[in-house]
Amino acid sequence: MNMPDRSAVFLVGDALRAGRPRRWIDSVAHDRPYRGLRAPSSDELVHDHPAGRQRAAIVLAAVRFVAHMHPAEYFSHTTAAVLWDLPLPMLPDARPHVSVPGRAPRLRGIHGHQIDPALSRVVTHSRLGLRLADPATTWAMLGRMLPHPYDLVAVGDAIVRVPRIPGRVSRTEREALGTVHELEAALRAGRRGGAAVLRSALPRIRPGVASRMETWVRLILVDAGLPEPRTDHDVFDRDGSFVGCVDLAYVDLRIAVEYEGDQHRTDARQWQRDIEKHERLAELGWRVIRVSRDHVFRDSASIVRRVSRAIDDRR
Structure with missing residues (x-):
């Protein structure tokens, strides 16, 4: 999906220091997604978006929160799953899941998590430019969040799938997001919630599953x-x-x-x-x-x- 313009999001303090008048900062042209932050109105960004209105709203909320993020923070859990375009049984609310090795962030409008660094591999999304848990870590974080064990297998299937051109085995569209070995490593990285369900799902994951x-x-x-x-x-x-x-x-x-x-x-x-x-x-x-x-x-x-x-x- 197309990336919203991150440069248009600004902190109120930065705008005041730059000499912007308060009436411009608080005008109806700006949404207030988080305390102390302003952004262009989101209506035109999520309405009838080809990726789906709710999915677009989740991406938009994550992009906007970047202006608030500390260097150690990253997107995780179901937010990371949406950013990786992984299949979920139902899309979560748009509030981003934000994780950090230290004290969990406590800001209105997000889900904050404190995560042991050993349990999370953090990368930068090559297309979106956002810091987030890598696909294997994201899968492991969903162990307690998905209501049916089949859906953990479905997320794993999506991660290891190599999209290809049917009838032409040697022609692929892109690399897989991850491997079964990486999923296993994420599971075995330490004590993790939902470990039993994840262990049951792991051997059932197969490549070549499109949905x-x-x-x-x-x-x-x-x-x-x-x-x-x-x-x-x-x-x-x-x-x-x-x-x-x-x-x-x-x-x-x-x-x-x-x-x-x-x-x-x-x-x-x-x-x-x-x-x-x-x-x-x-x-x-x-x-x-x-x-x-x-x-x-x-x-x-x-x-x-x-x-x-x-x-x-x-x-």
């Missing part, structure tokens, strides 16, 4: 006793031409499990591509099982039944 829902579908199947499907599987026809990439696959049985998000329904071009891909898969003998959000959260047993029946039919 939180794909993680949930995979774990629903495995926890029901079914074999674990392969993630992010490219299918080619007999001539070696690329047919499509399927979310989850039982390759030997030619069974594909596809999660259909809202974009598959609302994007006409995506819908057309899906129809063509599924027709070509059927021509090659693949059985495609399509899954929606309602299946995942309201009727997960139906996913298990359909996949189990397909496996039995193909054996």
